[in-house]
Amino acid sequence: MELPGIPADLLGTLQEAVRVLGMQRLALVGGAVRDGLLHHVHHDAWRGLPDLDFVVEGSSEALATHLRDCLGAGRIPELRVHGSFGTVEMVLDGVWLDLAQSRTERYPEPGENPLVQPGRLQDDLLRRDFTINAMALVLNQEGADPELLDLHGGQQDLAARQLNFLHERSVEDDPTRVIRGARYAARLNFSLAPQALDQVQRTVDAWPWSWCPGDCLSAVPPALGTRLRMELELLFRREPWRLALTHLQDWRAMPLLDQQLQVDGRLQRRLHRAERMNVPLLCALVAASATPQALSKRLQMPLQQQRRIDQWLAFQGWMAEHVLPYSWQNWSAAHWTETLEAQSWDADVVALEVALIGPCWRPLLRWWGRWRHVTSPFTARDLLEQGMQPGPELGKLLREARLRVLEGAR
Template sequence: MDLPGVPSSVLEELQGAARLLGIPRLALVGGVVRDQLLHQRYGRAWSGVPDLDWVVEGDAAPLVEELNRQLGSERISGVQEHGAFGTVAFQLDGIPLDLATARQEHYPAPAENPVVQAGTLQADLARRDFTINAMALDLVANELIDLHHGQEDLASGQLRFLHVGSVQDDPTRVIRAARYAARLGFQLAEESSKQIRSTIQEWPWDWRPGDAATVAPPALSTRLRMELERLLEREPWPQALDLLEQWQALPLLDSQLQNDPWRTQRLHWAQRLGLPLMSALLLGAADPVAVAQRLQIPGKQQQWLQQCGELRDWLVETPPPLEATPSIWSTAIEQQGWPPEVVALAVTLKPKQWKPLLRWWGRWRRIQAPQTARDLIAAGWQQGPAIGEELRRQRSAAQDRSR
């Protein structure tokens, strides 16, 4: 077994300890197996191994204890045991390793968290999302285990769900499909695309849009948000979001997002202005605040979305004229008390008043009066409201000169 960047001695020590203890399976699993095959067989660039995830048939803790007994603290460090199944994280020769007991799972209800219990490597692979992620490199037998034809899908550039009920059980897999397809340049298998469309049309989940946000199951709320965050932060998000639209999958968030012609433009503006892309994405929803509450995005961002709605109403009802001076626009905006992020979010929507909003956000709000209260007092002004009025007059004049 060859893993670029991982010393062969690390693999040999793991292999020797596992065989000594009679462990039937010690297998490398997850994306590193997929990426290694893509690198070795198809010449894909190797991006490195941030960590190595292993599945152990049996208890992982004795294996780490044996390694520690053989190698000592000079080579084994940072041992942390956690989880109900004895998952152990540690470093061997400075290489991060995570050992988890093989497990199997079932879903008590669609989109709920699965119930997990100890199982075999075969069962552990069967609970994964895609065929290309359900392969393992068994260090004990020194063989590649591919029970779901992942190698065939790697060769053809196909992304395929493992089961006919994959989306029903865990709709976050749809977001992961978009992430992997955009990153790897893979196509979603036709039956998997049909599974997405048919499952969303049937909507087999107990929670429905319009129900209380607090009762949405995890895979339609917090876990869905986490996958979206990964998509927006780590992946080529324009392509990934286009794929979700192509697969008719965006109703998982909100039906209005499915046909959102300004989505890419809005998110590019948000990126340019340093705003959270999640907030900009949700601005296209019928009720952005309701979706934000269901996904449990940070409270401050929920407040921004609420205030952005108020700002949009204000732009329709009582904004200054487009040709108004910078000081008039600044005074009008600042009287409302909106934070700069809310004004910037409104800019991403490109209302007809977007230019004065952007200028306030980028320049006008930063302009101060050339004098301070202390300067005025030193010049003979008496303390009182007149000083504040003079400072406001000076600031307005400075703003208008900046046009």
């Protein structure tokens, strides 16, 4: 099975190294096998070279070291060994690929990081999220064509264009698989198999994890915290995110983040505005939740985004006290500008309020897009050339002239 973009001798190079080292099986696994079958068997358009993930029944570090020693830095210019994980990242003949030692895993508690140890290829496939990602192309059988290893009905689910979990506790063990499922469903135009949908809804409703929203944030399991954030970042960066979020709401899976996001009928509109205003989509999603500060900390979002949410909440409090009780609908552009800028509110904070369709979003949008850019018809240099002395009076004249221009703005 050819994969466009892979040099013809790359697989042969890997096979030969495995043979020389006397290792067991080497296999291409995951998305590359799935996408190759979709392209060659089901005639999907080629979506571009996916990540190349190889699993070897043996030491991935030993295999990578042997390759580097034999081929040199010309063919392998980059090589990164992650010994504690049994994985290697490397560039071979211009192609990024990952090598991993085949492993088995066990979840000590739902949502926690799994405990892994060396295992067989079939054990490694059982660690995967969906059947369509649990197929392997076994490469190192000497003198034979590569063999497709499908132990969990992946080909059948590919033909049905559906996503099926590998076992009954898949979501309980790792709820990030639900976000990943939305990513795949949006990208591949797949649906969630009925039994998989039932598992998502039953598990989310039962909430089998020891931590619940409102509990101490230091006790959040990784799959409900940092790993969940990483999946969301991939969703927004790589996928048709509107369709992916629609899937999450349709699957009743949003309570993994926040119950309010599940019932928010304007969520797509909010995020569409955020995208147009260059507000980070994850930041807008979290701000639309019932508890933005707690959720941002739970996901361990970048500090800059956490600070933006904190400032936006402060802005909402200020608006509730100093704007909403008054006849703001009749305020002029000058009044809005003077009121906002007297508090030195950051434009990014105002953009977030506009994106989330706050009650004053229209005049705030005008300030963000136009009014804040209006300048005085003359400059400080003009005044100095007319004989005015530097000092506070000069700045006051410039501000007053700018406000006069804004009085006529809309």
